[in-house]
Amino acid sequence: MNLSIDSKKKNTYDVIVIGSGISGGWAAKEFCEKGLKTLVLERGRDVRHITDYTTAMSNPWDFPHRGRSTVVSETTNPIVNKCYAFEEATEHFFVKDNEHPYIQEKPFDWIRGYQVGGKSLIWARQTQRWSDFEFEAPTRDGFAVDWPIRYKDLAPWYSYVEKFTGISGNRDGIANLPDSEVLPPFELNCVEKHIQQKVKEHYHDRQVIIGRCAHLTQSNEIHTQQGRGQCQARHLCYRGCPYGGYFSSNSSTIPWAAKTGNLTLRPHSVVHSIIYDEQKQKATGVRVVDADSKEMLEFFADVIFVNAACLNTNLILLNSTSSRFPNGLGNDSGLLGKYVAFHNYRGSLTATFEGYQNQYYYGRRPTTAFIPSFRNVFKQETDFLRGYMIAFSASRAGWHQGGQEGFGVDFKEKITQPGGWGVYMMMQGETVPREHNHVRLSKNQKDAWGIPQLITSIEYDQNDEKLLQDFLIQGTEMLEKSGCKNISPYDSGQAPGLDIHEMGGVRMGKDPKTSLLNEWNQLHYCKNVYVTDGACMTSVGNQNPSLTFMALTARAVNHAIQK
Numbered sequence: 001m002n003l004s005i006d007s008k009k010k011n012t013y014d015v016i017v018i019g020s021g022i023s024g025g026w027a028a029k030e031f032c033e034k035g036l037k038t039l040v041l042e043r044g045r046d047v048r049h050i051t052d053y054t055t056a057m058s059n060p061w062d063f064p065h066r067g068r069s070t071v072v073s074e075t076t077n078p079i080v081n082k083c084y085a086f087e088e089a090t091e092h093f094f095v096k097d098n099e100h101p102y103i104q105e106k107p108f109d110w111i112r113g114y115q116v117g118g119k120s121l122i123w124a125r126q127t128q129r130w131s132d133f134e135f136e137a138p139t140r141d142g143f144a145v146d147w148p149i150r151y152k153d154l155a156p157w158y159s160y161v162e163k164f165t166g167i168s169g170n171r172d173g174i175a176n177l178p179d180s181e182v183l184p185p186f187e188l189n190c191v192e193k194h195i196q197q198k199v200k201e202h203y204h205d206r207q208v209i210i211g212r213c214a215h216l217t218q219s220n221e222i223h224t225q226q227g228r229g230q231c232q233a234r235h236l237c238y239r240g241c242p243y244g245g246y247f248s249s250n251s252s253t254i255p256w257a258a259k260t261g262n263l264t265l266r267p268h269s270v271v272h273s274i275i276y277d278e279q280k281q282k283a284t285g286v287r288v289v290d291a292d293s294k295e296m297l298e299f300f301a302d303v304i305f306v307n308a309a310c311l312n313t314n315l316i317l318l319n320s321t322s323s324r325f326p327n328g329l330g331n332d333s334g335l336l337g338k339y340v341a342f343h344n345y346r347g348s349l350t351a352t353f354e355g356y357q358n359q360y361y362y363g364r365r366p367t368t369a370f371i372p373s374f375r376n377v378f379k380q381e382t383d384f385l386r387g388y389m390i391a392f393s394a395s396r397a398g399w400h401q402g403g404q405e406g407f408g409v410d411f412k413e414k415i416t417q418p419g420g421w422g423v424y425m426m427m428q429g430e431t432v433p434r435e436h437n438h439v440r441l442s443k444n445q446k447d448a449w450g451i452p453q454l455i456t457s458i459e460y461d462q463n464d465e466k467l468l469q470d471f472l473i474q475g476t477e478m479l480e481k482s483g484c485k486n487i488s489p490y491d492s493g494q495a496p497g498l499d500i501h502e503m504g505g506v507r508m509g510k511d512p513k514t515s516l517l518n519e520w521n522q523l524h525y526c527k528n529v530y531v532t533d534g535a536c537m538t539s540v541g542n543q544n545p546s547l548t549f550m551a552l553t554a555r556a557v558n559h560a561i562q563k
Contacts, residue, residue: 008300013039013264015560016286016301018271018316021118023533023549024307025249025257026161030557032257039299040254041269041288043308044114047093047121049227049250053240055089063088082498083111085122085238093121093238101453103442107495108456110311110502116267117250118309119500122238125214125246125366127167128389128543129158133176133377138539141376141385144339144433145509147538148519151178157551165247165550166223168231168367169212177372177543184217185210186233189361191353191394191421192369198482205374206478211367211391214247214547226252235364246366268292270449273320274304274329274529283329283529289449303528303560307553310340310534311439314505315454317531318441330523333513336506338438341540343499344388344429344464346492347471351484353394353421360396360418368393371478373430373542375470384466388429389542390475396421423484427471430542431496432463433504458496501545503537521556532556 014036017027024040031038046052060066067088074081077097086094095112102110113119132151138144155178162181171179188196188210196208215231216223228244228251237246244251257263268291275285275298285300306313314337320329328336368391375387396418406414437459441452472489479487496502509515512524521536523529532553534545541548 008298011298012300013037014301015039015303015305016041016299017305017307018286019118019307019309019312019533020116020249020254020265021113021307021309021533022120022123022249022546023553024118024305025120025253026550026553027305027307027532027557028257028263029253030554031561032260032262034557034561035260035262036561037262037264038257039264039266039301040257041271041286041299042116042118042265042267043270043291044116044267046265046267047115047117047240047250049240049244049255050242053242054092056236056239056242058089079109080111082109082494083500089236090122090238093240100447103445103453103455105455105457106459108458109495109497110456111497111500112309112312116254116265117248120248121240121250123546124544125237126544127162127165127180127212127214127547128372129178129180130154130541130543130548131176131178134539134541134543137386137541141380143385144539145507145511145514148508148510153519154548154551154555157555158547161547161550161554164222165214165252166216166220166228167212167547168215168217170210172207172209174207174209174372176377180212182212183220186213186215186217186365186367188369189394190356190359191423192392194353194356195392195394195423195478195482196369199371199478202481203374203478206371209370209372211370213367215366216245226256228252231366233363233365235366237366270451271308271316272296272449272451273316274306275300276320276322276324276329276526278322278324281324283526289451291449294449304530305553305556306529306531306535307533310502310505311454311456313531313533313535314340314439315441315451317506319452325525329529330516330526332525333516335514336516337440338435338505339433339507340437340439340458340502340504341431341433341537342458342496342503343501343540343542344431344460344467345427345499346494347427347429347468347475348490348492349423349425349472349475349479349487350490351423351425351479351487353423353484355483356421382466382470384463384470385432386430386467387542388427388467388471390425390427390471392423392425394421394423423479425475425479427468427475428499428542428544429464429467429471430540432461433507433539434461439505456497458502460496501534501540503534503540503545506531506535507538508536509538520559521552530556530560
């Protein structure tokens, strides 16, 4: 009896955070900084800043296959191989398909990073605030449910996390893309500036800006305290940055939490479910399967933050059943796992540009030019709902990349010269949450740790098709007006998921009958459990989402502490 009591006491903390990615890292930092003993559970291995970035300083010729994935890797990992950041130098930061299977009722490419830091090691680092044009969209346009918060509720928390994270960019004064707390911006190159000017001349509702990204173009004191240095514009970010030039949990929030002495980080901890106490009417802890020994363990805390990344957060809550919650923790509404949405990345354009042959650029800038959404912003003006952001960049490929053949001194001299300018443009479109787009648990298939496999049933709809076609038309027109040639539109036809921006399933809302979480990201019916990762999102906007996850997390932690 005493052994049991002692064991429980040993495994008891003030707070448990499930997941160590972007939102989990922020939860850990905030709780530890405020003096709370915090356990962070991570299902994958530990990754220590700098030490475990094993390929960060490698040259192309240091890799057996010069950085390319092998045929064996492509064959055994057909899903993750589609990801833009997956290659020989980065594959150790990605989940392998055959090791963590799931069931695709409809095609869905689930890209995951199971390690300390999660996908914060491999994210694209683009950061934009939401505005009330996003928070009010469901009510205005009649989809999903009303957000229980507005921009004014999140604005101070955006500023709070931006100053710590470090965001480069301009203050652009755009109504539907509020200004951030920014460090000096990266610069558009000459062709991008040319397109910027032409767009300004021809369109009153469109503005080309340099992308805002989580890179330190200069280190302020708060960043120096984190041990982070200036971005070197190497654009080898997906290997892990030994300079700490871009924001990740590994370089920033996790070490910050650790130095308080209040952090316990437990990798190799696969969360099975959350423990609900029927008598106390609250969650009391978390069941964990040790990834190596397969032993079932229990940890206890007064507050639990679920930040396992969107779909895994849905999985954990669905698997957290009890007499009170037979269909998943907090799931009285029956909506847990439903209304999952994502970003539509299917459309892109390529073009060439003649001129500026005497100009070039230096470094590998880690961001692009952006055109914030201009469709259906101030009023409904098309036959589809919502809109899209556009990202584009101009570059000069090497002469040899055009496929020219050669040999000897003349060939070697030619390949040192840049070729002509090319332009690449892509969309990031908002999808509308639909009830039929959902995830659920398999009743008969389990993973290696005895946890039900996730079933994904998510697809595009007619609204997405219309939005895609509008982008291809508008993008082509803008490139034409900018003087580009050889414009080629392209629909990748890629499945949902490859955008890696899946959101929803545990959405926020005002009414417990139509939502799972309240305005503070608490479960309506189990208020000591918070969800602040992508699963909490009521709608998805068209901005990159990670900055909003961070702000929501900091705000929710503040609420949990003040309670």
